[in-house]
Amino acid sequence: MFDNQISPKESEESRSEHYSSDIHTNGKDENIHLQADGQLHRHVQLSWEDVNYYASVDGKRMHILKGVSGHANPGEFLAIMGASGSGKTSLLNILANRARSGNKAEMTGTIFANGKDAKEFNISKYAAYVTQDDVLLPVLTPRDCLMFYAKLRCPGTDKERHAKVEEILNDLNIARIAENLIGNAMIKGISGGEKKRVCIGIELMSDPCIIMLDEPTSGLDSYNAGVVVDLLLKQAAKGRTIISTIHQPSSNVFKKFDKLFLLAEGNVVYHGPCDKSRKYFAELGYKCPKQVNPADYYMRMLHITNRHEITEEEQGKLDC
Numbered sequence: 151m152f153d154n155q156i157s158p159k160e161s162e163e164s165r166s167e168h169y170s171s172d173i174h175t176n177g178k179d180e181n182i183h184l185q186a187d188g189q190l191h192r193h194v195q196l197s198w199e200d201v202n203y204y205a206s207v208d209g210k211r212m213h214i215l216k217g218v219s220g221h222a223n224p225g226e227f228l229a230i231m232g233a234s235g236s237g238k239t240s241l242l243n244i245l246a247n248r249a250r251s252g253n254k255a256e257m258t259g260t261i262f263a264n265g266k267d268a269k270e271f272n273i274s275k276y277a278a279y280v281t282q283d284d285v286l287l288p289v290l291t292p293r294d295c296l297m298f299y300a301k302l303r304c305p306g307t308d309k310e311r312h313a314k315v316e317e318i319l320n321d322l323n324i325a326r327i328a329e330n331l332i333g334n335a336m337i338k339g340i341s342g343g344e345k346k347r348v349c350i351g352i353e354l355m356s357d358p359c360i361i362m363l364d365e366p367t368s369g370l371d372s373y374n375a376g377v378v379v380d381l382l383l384k385q386a387a388k389g390r391t392i393i394s395t396i397h398q399p400s401s402n403v404f405k406k407f408d409k410l411f412l413l414a415e416g417n418v419v420y421h422g423p424c425d426k427s428r429k430y431f432a433e434l435g436y437k438c439p440k441q442v443n444p445a446d447y448y449m450r451m452l453h454i455t456n457r458h459e460i461t462e463e464e465q466g467k468l469d470c
């Protein structure tokens with residue numbers, strides 16, 4: 151087991167520290183409230199308290215998320231990282247209200263949006279969820295596809311919907327390929343990164359306050375992963391809250407994230423500014439060398455420390 155997990159108390163303290171400093175430094179405190187009619191303000195802070203998630207596998211009850219707490223602020227990109235099976239997607243699904251308690255799975259804990267218990271309203275009215283698998287019709291063009299969703303999701307006239315589609319195509323830098331076929335394994339079409347941008351565009355159609363994404367960069371090369379993350383940061387700059395699970399980001403992509411939520415076997419081991427994570431782990435004795443990608447280093451560190459005390463030989467492997 152990882153010895154240096156943040157204890158619930160420490161975690162609580164560091165969260166409240168970050169919470170107040172985030173609000174202070176962003177100058178967004180005026181946005182953290184409900185409107186007079188009880189609806190959420192456009193800027194939504196999502197927080198989660200003591201979330202546990204259990205599932206039955208082959209008749210055995212697995213404790214997948216072990217009392218995790220955290221928050222994601224408007225205007226910021228929160229990256230949820232951790233080894234495969236650490237509970238990233240489970241947490242994202244719970245935040246998006248997509249994980250239901252039932253015979254085989256059970257969730258406890260509370261999700262708040264601007265301090266209001268999310269059980270009291272429909273979070274999906276405010277949040278968009280971009281799944282890992284692209285679900286696009288291969289025979290459509292990006293423009294047709296977005297127009298199709300505009301008709302489903304956007305109120306107003308056709309002229310207004312067309313304008314919205316063009317705005318999103320430009321925002322996501324896909325206007326130049328808007329008339330190409332999306333394609334699939336059989337039909338030559340746009341690239342994987344462009345498909346991912348179309349999927350994000352579909353979700354932007356409903357003008358969400360929060361965008362949640364499950365591994366939006368998986369299958370993309372590091373350049374295209376960076377392009378997708380830059381576009382999401384542009385959405386954060388508009389006041390949206392971006393929460394994304396990320397697998398193996400390059401060091402260039404890693405340094406773009408505002409906040410990091412690092413999971414190990416369902417426990418939170420770091421929650422705070424991405425650029426302070428190196429210092430945090432160095433103080434615990436895990437000094438990531440300058441030339442090493444911190445994301446790779448943290449994954450190796452979690453794998454090794456989860457098994458046993460670190461040996462000298464393993465320390466050498468960790469540093470390269």
Ligand SMILES: Nc1ncnc2c1ncn2[C@@H]1O[C@H](COP(=O)(O)OP(=O)(O)OP(=O)(O)O)[C@@H](O)[C@H]1O
Binds near residue numbers: 214233241
């Ligand atoms: N409803 C469920 N029923 C059974 N097992 C589940 C359920 N939900 C999650 N799990 C298990 O919980 C663990 C965590 O799953 P989760 O998908 O959250 O991990 P992850 O960190 O997103 O992994 P990956 O990076 O591989 O996608 C896995 O072992 C998974 O098989």
